[in-house]
Amino acid sequence: MAEYIVIRPRFDETTEISHAFCNCMLEHLKTQSKFFLELSQYDAVKKKVEESLTQNPSAKVIFFNHGNTEALIGNDGQPVIDKQNVQLLAHREYIITLACEWGADCGVEAWRQGCLAVVCYVDVVAFTTDALPEFERAFTASFFLREQNLDWKQILTEVKDLMTMLSDDLAGAGKFMASACMARDRDILRIYNGETPSPACPFRALAVKLLGRLGWKIPSPAQALRWLKKPK
Amino acid sequence: MNNRELALLALEANAKQNPDEKIHAGPLVMTYKEAIEKIKEGNTLAIKLVLEPLMKNLKSKSFRAKVIQTLGLERT
Numbered sequence: 001m002a003e004y005i006v007i008r009p010r011f012d013e014t015t016e017i018s019h020a021f022c023n024c025m026l027e028h029l030k031t032q033s034k035f036f037l038e039l040s041q042y043d044a045v046k047k048k049v050e051e052s053l054t055q056n057p058s059a060k061v062i063f064f065n066h067g068n069t070e071a072l073i074g075n076d077g078q079p080v081i082d083k084q085n086v087q088l089l090a091h092r093e094y095i096i097t098l099a100c101e102w103g104a105d106c107g108v109e110a111w112r113q114g115c116l117a118v119v120c121y122v123d124v125v126a127f128t129t130d131a132l133p134e135f136e137r138a139f140t141a142s143f144f145l146r147e148q149n150l151d152w153k154q155i156l157t158e159v160k161d162l163m164t165m166l167s168d169d170l171a172g173a174g175k176f177m178a179s180a181c182m183a184r185d186r187d188i189l190r191i192y193n194g195e196t197p198s199p200a201c202p203f204r205a206l207a208v209k210l211l212g213r214l215g216w217k218i219p220s221p222a223q224a225l226r227w228l229k230k231p232k
Numbered sequence: 233m234n235n236r237e238l239a240l241l242a243l244e245a246n247a248k249q250n251p252d253e254k255i256h257a258g259p260l261v262m263t264y265k266e267a268i269e270k271i272k273e274g275n276t277l278a279i280k281l282v283l284e285p286l287m288k289n290l291k292s293k294s295f296r297a298k299v300i301q302t303l304g305l306e307r308t
Contacts, residue, residue: 014256066258100258124258126281130250171289171298176242177255177264179295180285 002056004029004036009044009065009075017129018064018098021136025062025143032147044075046085053088060093062143067099070106083109090114094146094193098139100124103190104200111192112216117152118192125185131178134166138182142191152194160186233305239286242299243268257281 006026010019019040029036037052037059044065053061063072063081071079081089089095089110094117097107103120111118119142127135141162145155163186170179190197196213199205207215233241246253247264254263260277262270270278289295300306 013254013261017256124281126255126257126285128253128255130246130253167289168294171295174249174298174302175246176286176289176295176299176302177246177267177282180289181255181257183289184285 001035002037002052002059003034005039005052005056005059005061006036007039007044007049007061007063007065007072007074007080008041009073010041011075011077015065017127017132021098021139022062022064024136025140028144028147041075044080046074046078046080049074049080050085050088058092061089061095062097063095064098064139067097067102067106069101069104072097072099072102072106081110082106086110087113089118092116094119096143096146097121098125103188103192103197107190107192108197111197116193118190120190120192121185121188122190123184123188125188126181127185128175128178128181131170131175131182134170134178134182135185138163138166138185152191154194156189156191156194159189159191163189235287235290236283238290238296238299238303238305239283240268240271241303241305242286242290243271243282245303255282 006022008019008022009015026038037056039048039052066073071082074080083106086106086109090113092115095110095115096119100121101123103118103122107118107120138159141159142155145158150158163182167179167182167186170182196208199208204215207218209215243264247268250264252263254261255267258281260281267278267282271283290299
């Protein structure tokens with residue numbers, strides 16, 4: 001069984017770069033002789049992703065491509081992981097993503113469904129091509145720190161510190177936009193497990209305030225509806 | 233000089249230094265020059281993803297000082 005599943009579509013200018021950002025992680029896995037499954041380009045579509053996740057229920061997941069609040073997007077521009085199949089991430093050690101906005105909603109759902117750590121961004125991720133090595137280092141840092149067995153709280157702190165340092169260095173080099181993007185990416189990075197998601201819904205916020213983490217266990221209206229509609 | 237003006241000057245400096253380099257921000261992929269044009273046209277996404285992060289960074293004294301120094305605006 002694969003220990004890691006690396007999903008990296010490549011179909012436009014941005015994904016050419018995000019695809020390349022993964023190379024250092026794949027090199028590391030090869031060097032460490034770890035068994036991984038790579039779903040690249042045409043393999044990075046819903047059917048193959050679902051098959052791979054089902055066949056490898058404990059594999060850690062790395063996803064580097066576009067996304068939105070509702071879904072991670074595959075090579076065909078269609079969702080590969082959304083609220084209909086996010087339970088496939090349950091009980092995994094982690095999912096590390098670079099997708100825009102996913103952490104604002106579906107990433108929270110992945111954590112609620114039992115994914116042990118969700119590394120994600122709650123808004124649009126930005127980078128500039130005059131600082132690709134710095135962005136690659138920042139975006140893959142959580143993976144490498146986890147490989148060193150750090151806990152997620154430490155990882156969150158270390159990654160944010162790294163991004164602050166990189167942002168300062170870029171400003172020092174006169175790369176002002178790169179520096180601003182790095183700082184913004186740092187501010188929108190979340191690791192659910194290293195921290196608890198902030199609820200957007202006022203009722204959920206009240207439940208979390210009263211019950212702590214347990215407040216997240218109360219089903220949302222959409223979840224309750226799905227449960228009711230499920231054939232018994 | 234306010235932060236918006238300074239942010240645009242910083243972006244212009246980056247556009248001059250690196251005319252072929254691009255900003256990738258979600259659905260937007262553009263050169264620095266194109267970003268400046270979009271901001272001046274009032275494109276809300278470009279303002280949110282390019283101008284506002286720069287303006288936010290300009291609240292940091294060290295970042296602001298570096299921009300002012302690079303642009304040679306120490307006396308203004």
